[in-house]
Every structure is written in C-alpha cells, then in structure tokens.
Amino acid sequence: MSFDLFAQALVQGILIGGVYALIASGVTLTLGVMRLINFAHGDFLMVAMYLTMVLVSWLDMEPYLAVFLVAPAMFGLGILVYHVLLRHVVTANHLMQAQLTLGVGLLLQNMALVIFTGDLRTVQTGLSSAKFYLGPAVVGVPVLLAFLVSVAFAVGLYLLLQRSRLGRSIRAVAQDPSAASLYGINVGYINRLVFGLSIAAVGVAGALLAPIYVVEPTVGSTFTFTAFIIVVLAGTGDFVAALVGGILIGLSDSFGLMLIPGNSSTILSYLLFALVLLFRPQGLFARRRA
Amino acid sequence: MSSFGLAAIHRHHAVPVAITLGIVITLAACTEAGSSSAPTIRPSAVAAPSQTAAPQNVDAIKIGWPLELTGSLSATGEGYRSGGDLAAEEINARGGIAKWGGATLELVYADAQSKPEVASGELQRLIEQEGVIGVIGPVGSSNAIPSSQVAERLQTPYLNLSASAETFVERGLTWIYSQTVTSKEYGYAYVDVMDDLAKRKGLDTSSVVLVWEDQDMGTGMSERVRERIEEKGYQLSADISYPRTQPDLTSIAARVKEARPTVIINPAYLGDFVVLRRALDQLDVNVQMIGPATSYSHPSLPEKLGALADGLIGLAQWSADSPQGKSVAERYAQKYGRPMNVDAAIGYQGVMTYALALELADVLTPTGLANGLQALDVPPGEDLVLAHSGIRFVQVDNGSWRNAAAGLLATQYQDGALVTIWPSDYATTEPVVATGE
Numbered sequence: 001m002s003f004d005l006f007a008q009a010l011v012q013g014i015l016i017g018g019v020y021a022l023i024a025s026g027v028t029l030t031l032g033v034m035r036l037i038n039f040a041h042g043d044f045l046m047v048a049m050y051l052t053m054v055l056v057s058w059l060d061m062e063p064y065l066a067v068f069l070v071a072p073a074m075f076g077l078g079i080l081v082y083h084v085l086l087r088h089v090v091t092a093n094h095l096m097q098a099q100l101t102l103g104v105g106l107l108l109q110n111m112a113l114v115i116f117t118g119d120l121r122t123v124q125t126g127l128s129s130a131k132f133y134l135g136p137a138v139v140g141v142p143v144l145l146a147f148l149v150s151v152a153f154a155v156g157l158y159l160l161l162q163r164s165r166l167g168r169s170i171r172a173v174a175q176d177p178s179a180a181s182l183y184g185i186n187v188g189y190i191n192r193l194v195f196g197l198s199i200a201a202v203g204v205a206g207a208l209l210a211p212i213y214v215v216e217p218t219v220g221s222t223f224t225f226t227a228f229i230i231v232v233l234a235g236t237g238d239f240v241a242a243l244v245g246g247i248l249i250g251l252s253d254s255f256g257l258m259l260i261p262g263n264s265s266t267i268l269s270y271l272l273f274a275l276v277l278l279f280r281p282q283g284l285f286a287r288r289r290a
Numbered sequence: 291m292s293s294f295g296l297a298a299i300h301r302h303h304a305v306p307v308a309i310t311l312g313i314v315i316t317l318a319a320c321t322e323a324g325s326s327s328a329p330t331i332r333p334s335a336v337a338a339p340s341q342t343a344a345p346q347n348v349d350a351i352k353i354g355w356p357l358e359l360t361g362s363l364s365a366t367g368e369g370y371r372s373g374g375d376l377a378a379e380e381i382n383a384r385g386g387i388a389k390w391g392g393a394t395l396e397l398v399y400a401d402a403q404s405k406p407e408v409a410s411g412e413l414q415r416l417i418e419q420e421g422v423i424g425v426i427g428p429v430g431s432s433n434a435i436p437s438s439q440v441a442e443r444l445q446t447p448y449l450n451l452s453a454s455a456e457t458f459v460e461r462g463l464t465w466i467y468s469q470t471v472t473s474k475e476y477g478y479a480y481v482d483v484m485d486d487l488a489k490r491k492g493l494d495t496s497s498v499v500l501v502w503e504d505q506d507m508g509t510g511m512s513e514r515v516r517e518r519i520e521e522k523g524y525q526l527s528a529d530i531s532y533p534r535t536q537p538d539l540t541s542i543a544a545r546v547k548e549a550r551p552t553v554i555i556n557p558a559y560l561g562d563f564v565v566l567r568r569a570l571d572q573l574d575v576n577v578q579m580i581g582p583a584t585s586y587s588h589p590s591l592p593e594k595l596g597a598l599a600d601g602l603i604g605l606a607q608w609s610a611d612s613p614q615g616k617s618v619a620e621r622y623a624q625k626y627g628r629p630m631n632v633d634a635a636i637g638y639q640g641v642m643t644y645a646l647a648l649e650l651a652d653v654l655t656p657t658g659l660a661n662g663l664q665a666l667d668v669p670p671g672e673d674l675v676l677a678h679s680g681i682r683f684v685q686v687d688n689g690s691w692r693n694a695a696a697g698l699l700a701t702q703y704q705d706g707a708l709v710t711i712w713p714s715d716y717a718t719t720e721p722v723v724a725t726g727e
Contacts, residue, residue: 008544008573016538118362120561122594129571129598140540140572212568213537214561222535257541262504262531 001258007137009254015139015147017250021243022150022205023223024230025157026198032237033174033194034090037097040105041227042220044199047108048074048206049123049215050116056123056210063125063211064145071203078199082192090191105220112217123210146208151243153204157197158239170194174237229273235283244285248272348654350396351387353644354416354425356437361404366429369633370451371399374426376622376634377641389649397641402428402437409433410440417444424449424647424659426640429633431455431506438466446656447663451640455510462689465656467663469643469681470636471607471696473507477514479605479698480555480580483712485522490714491723493578497527499551501542501566503558504531511557511582527551534562543569553578560585567598578724579603583632583701592706599703601724607676608635609701609710611718618675639676646673646681664691677716 001009023045030036048070055066085104089097130141161167172180173190181187213219226249234245252268260267276284355374358367378395386392398420400412409428416422417440424447427434434453441448442463450458450468454476459468487493500515502508508531519526528549532542543566546554556579558566563585570576579586579602586604588594610619610630618638622630643666644659651662668674668681680695700712704722711721 002548005541005544005548009541012538012540012544113362117365119365119590120564120594122564124594124596128568128596131572138573143538209537214564216561222537253536253538254541257532257536257539258545263533265533266536 004136005258007135009258010251011134011137011139012143013251013254014247015143015250016254017247018147018150018243019143019205019209019246020223020226020230020249021246022154022201022208024227024234024242024246025154025239026201026205027227027231028234028236028238028242029157029194029198029201031231033170034191035094036086036090036195037094037101038086038198039098039101039224040108040220041101041198041202042222042224043105043108044074044078044220045202045206045209045223046112046215046217046220047077048203049210049213049219050112051203052207052210053121053123053215056125057121063123063207067149067204067207070207071200074203074206075196075200078196079192081199082195086195087188087191105224109217109220116217118217121215123215125211128211140212142208142211146205146212149204149208153201154239154243157201161239166193226269229269231283232273233276233284235286238283238285241283241285348390348393350394351390351648351654352396352398352420352422353641354398354400354413354420354422356400356402356409356412356416356425356428356433358404358409358429358433359399359401361402363404363428363430363433366633367402367404369631370429370637370640372626373622373630373634373637373639374641376618376625377638377645379625380621381641381645387645387648389651390654395641395645395648398422402433404430404433406433406436409437413437413440414444417441417446422446423654423656424644426451426644427453431458434458438463441465447660449640449644449663451636455506459686459690459692462687464685464689465660466690467683468690468692469640469696470693471678471698472692473510474514475696475698476557476582476605477511478518479700480511480515480557481518481522481524483580483603483605483700484553484555484578485524486712486714487578487721487723491721493723494552494725495524497550497552498524498555499528499530499546499549499553500526500555501528501530501532501546502556503534503562505534507559507582508534508557515555515557532562532566534559536562537565538569539566540569540572542566543573543575546570547573547575551575551577553580555579556581556586558582558585560588564594567595571598576724580605580700582606587701587703587708589629589631589708591703600705601703601722603700603702603711603721605698605700606632607678607696607698608632609677609699609708609716611708612677612699612710612716614670614675614677614716617672635675639674642673642675643668643681 027041030038051070052063052066055061056063089100127141131138161170169185170190172185173187177187230245230249234241249269252272256265256268357371358364374397378397382394386394398416400416402409402412413425425441426449427438429452431453438448442465448466451470454470454472456472456474488495500512502512530545558581581604583604583606586602587606591599608615619630646668647662647666650665651658663683666681677699678696681693682695683691684694685691699710699716701708702711702721709719711717711719
C-alpha cells in the first residue's frame, strides 16, 4: 500500500468512524441506563434519513439546517415509541426486548416501503463535492461536517450526563433504578428521556449521513450491526470509549476495503468483534468488575 | 478512559451475548429470499398436461405469467405487465393469432409476491388449473430458478425474460427458453463499446480499470470482461472488487485513482454505483465510466447525481430513442400517459415472442408451442423492439434454449438527456467521450 492510499484510508476511517460513534452512542445510552437492547436503532436512523430527504428535496431546506428539525422530531418519535411499546419490556429479559425492537424495525422499514417505495434516493447539497487536501489525502466537506457535528453531539451528551443535575439523575438510574426511585427520581421519566435522547442522536446522525450515503428502506440494518459491534468493543455507557470504538471500526472498514477484496473486506471489524468477545467481553476500555 | 458509572452493567456478560444472538437472528431474518432453496413440491399426483391435440378453432389461447405484482420487486413486475398488456392488446387488435383462426391471446397473471415459493405455487396452479399452454417466468432470479423447475416437471414452455446468469440455462432443463442477454453479452459489450469509442472517438484506453460489486451480477460480468479484454488485446491496470452495502467506498475510489484510470468499467447496482461515483468525484477521478443501464442509465440519475450523471455510458436491452424502440415507446406513452421503460419493453417483447411462436406451433399444446419457439427466427423489424439482432433459440448442451441473437445497446446521459450512442446502426446521437478533465 502506498503512502497516499494509507493516508486516505486513515483520514476517511477516522471521519466516518465519528459518525459511527454517534450512532453507537445512542445504543450505549439505552443499554447503559435502561439495559434496553434496541435492534431498531438503525431503522430509526433510516427514518431520520428519509425525514431529511423530505425536508431537503421537497421543501428545499439546507441539510445542515434540517438537523435542527430532524433531531427534535426524532426525540419526539423516540418518546412516543418508548411510551407506547418499549416501557413494557424495560425490565423484561433481553430476548424479549430483541424481539420487540426487531418487530419495530420491520414495521418502520415496511412503512418506509409503503410511503417512499423501494426506490433508492439521494440527498443533494451544494456542498456535495466540496473538499480540500490534507497532505496527499482528500477530505470531503460533507463527511468532515458529519464528523465534527457527531463529536460535538457526543461531547454534549457526555457533559449533560456528567455536569448537570439531570445527568446525575440519569447516572443514578443507571447504577440502581430502585435505589434511585427511593431518592425521589422518577425512573419512568428518566427512561423515556434517555430513549428520546438516544433516538435524537440517530436523528442527528441520519441528517448528516443522508447527503453522504443513499436512502432506502433497508439502509438501517448495516448501521445497527455496526453500532452494536462498537458498543461491544467500547463497553456500555462510555461516550469517549464509543468514540474511540467508532473510529476503530471506521478504520478497520476503510483499511479492510483497501487490503481485502470484495465482501471479505468487512472481515476486519467482525474479527475485532470476535476477539473482544473472547478476550475482553466487558469491552476494550472498561475495567473488569468483580 | 472516562467511565462514569454506567458501566455497572458489566456484572455479567449477558449483554454482549444477547447482542451477538440478536445479530445472528437479524442476519438470518435479513437474508434475502434469494438464498432460500427451491420449495419442495409434492411428488406429482397430477399428470402432465394433456399432450393430445386441442380443437383447432379456439377462442382464446392462454399464456400464464406469475409475476411480482406486490413485494420488493413489484415496481419491476408492474413494468413488465404494462408492456405485456400493450403487446397482447396490439396482437388482438390486428386479428389475433392467424394460424389458429384468429384466436385471441389471453395473458393470465398471478401475483408471485416477490417470493420464490409463491412464484412456484402460482406457476403450478396456472398450468394445472387455468389451462395455459406456456408460461413467462417471474422477474427476480431467485423466483425464476425454482419456478422454472416446476415448468420443467409439468412439461410446459417457460420463457425467461430477466434471469441473466449464464448458469440459468446450464441446468439441463429442456423446457426453458431464455430470451434475455446473459452476463456474457454484457461483459463483452463493455469492452466492445470501449473499443469502438477508442477507434472512432479517440477514447484513451491506456489504463482500463475494472471495478465490480462482488455478488452474482458483478462477478459474472467481470469474468467475461476479463476474457474480452484479453481477446481484444487490452490490459487491465487494476481489477478491484467491493461489497455493495458499504456506506463508504472512498477506499475503493482511492485504489481506482492510484491506477490512474482513463476508462472505468463498473458492473454495479444503483446504490453502490451512486456511492462510488460520488467518492470518485471527491478524489477528482472523472474519466469515462461504463456500466449496466439499470444503474448507469437509471431515469432518476440526473436528479440523484446532478452533473456527475453526464457522460456515463450504460448498457441496455432497449432504449426509447433507438430505431426499434421508438415506435413502441410512443404507443406506450399514448396508452398509459407515462414514458415507457426498459422493463415494459422486455415484457412487451416476451408476449410478442409467444405470439410469433404460436403462429409456428404445429398443435395447440405445450409441445406444439415448444416446437413453435424452436422454429422461431425473428428478424429485426416491427416485431422486435429490443436491441437484439433477432430471436433464435439454440439449445445449450441438449438442455435449455437461449436466444443466440440477444444483444445490447449503449445509452449515454448528455446534458441530462438519455440518448442511444452504440452500436452505430442504433445510435441516434454521437457519443461524447470523457477526457478526465
């Protein structure tokens, strides 16, 4: 591999990894606080991408402004889905949660199929081909923006949890829901809020990804897998670790494509996943607890 | 690392285990119907359709068509049906099938629901209960493969319009008639278009890069591209495969760029093509690209890619402005009030092929129809709307029959409009060659 190729794979892996990390931060949040496994996570991302497409293509909005509408809308959708469906399985075992969220995912996919048909769509922006050179590597402006906003959102979530009163309540619920409720914290309210935040995070990611990738009803599944691999890699409940995990997966994808032909190129991230499960099931960065 | 107390969950490893389990379940659920094996069909208690001669003066001759009218392939299925309906209407309007006393041609549709088992079941029902003497196969390869086996067992002619894998006609099934081009014609045509543009338009072929999606379609076509490249005395400066569902193909684009391409040949689906095209543009690679029309000449491409669509060359079986496609495109637009697409044209041709074969059938039975198909030699003309030089079925290794005269044309986006540029006797506009500037 030439140095130019290496530099390109490095830059691209880090940038796309940031977006992966934002998607994974939603998973890590629901898993860490509520112990809820949400297999519809990527499908919510798909919904956010379609929402962005509607705002941009039909209402002529700039996609980077659309974020400010898509994220709150997704927050609302998250709260609604939580209230109607998911709150009933928060304390149930993981298999039950997996079944329900897989069902929600299928429902979202088929609704998208009915509304938008299976046609593949794209979101065009004025910045679509904007770029600059960083040494030998090309940096696309859309993916750079996606990276920066993703990191900013993840840092914002981190600060919210660490520095605010609400964050303290969330952490209390994460540590022990019943003790938290004894101290007057409304656990149901916190759970609803956390799920809303997690879906708002994919809302942001969806709005940023829409101009980079293509939009179709099944686009979410790829990202669900990626998010869960990152969470296993990083351990739950740690945004900084999720960021590092996301970048690791971004890098293994971009170097995989460069070094390994065809479909086998995704083997690097799965290999990483398998090794972590075998040797550090608590996550790469978490301290093992007794 | 800043963990902040949420990590309490790591008491046991239940979560990673559950996640792994969930991923496995999802993967299994997401695996497309395509990989499901052929449905088991009960050992037939039903005898093959009667082979005795039917009465010679019939009112209607029925052709069965289990087609994807709902499900993931419904858009394509509807396209085929609209073309097929137009053909049947025209045939009947000009007096039906002359050989059989002006009998009308009746298409009996069934909804294959984009599912292999439904396609096979409906095909069986059409033959056994609806009295059809021939069938046209469903659109999707995964539906066509098992259902064609049912037609074989029930000894009824099966016309394949869309399954383009060369293996489709290499299964030794003798009742299959494949009208469509295969990956061989595609693979060869990529190189032939390039060769022609090099000779006539000075296309720089000093560095040809083959970059292909690594599923059946791309693998089959790229194999034939390599073969033809060698035959024609060219060389590939890079041969790169990629997975079609990757959200980011910048690494692939960087590898293409490193080979300093002057021409890119790219068997691709629409989604991966759009992602790759954008990535190449990011890396300032804007040379001549050639691909299949389903992605490279997609009607919505100018909207999806803007100016990046200009200059792309796509290989297709039909185009609306070609000499053989023009008239039917006008009649179609008149009937439906929307432009004809290639799916409709293929459906139209399928029904037309059966009508022509019926004129040559010796008896009005599946066997008679098969004899008609084998005797068929359709020259270019009014009855041939596709870019084939004819329809002549030849038998592959004493098994299935394929159209030996199937061919392709090339279309190009020029200033946002799709025009036919190759071969020269079909071309309506001169090709414009991308210079890489």
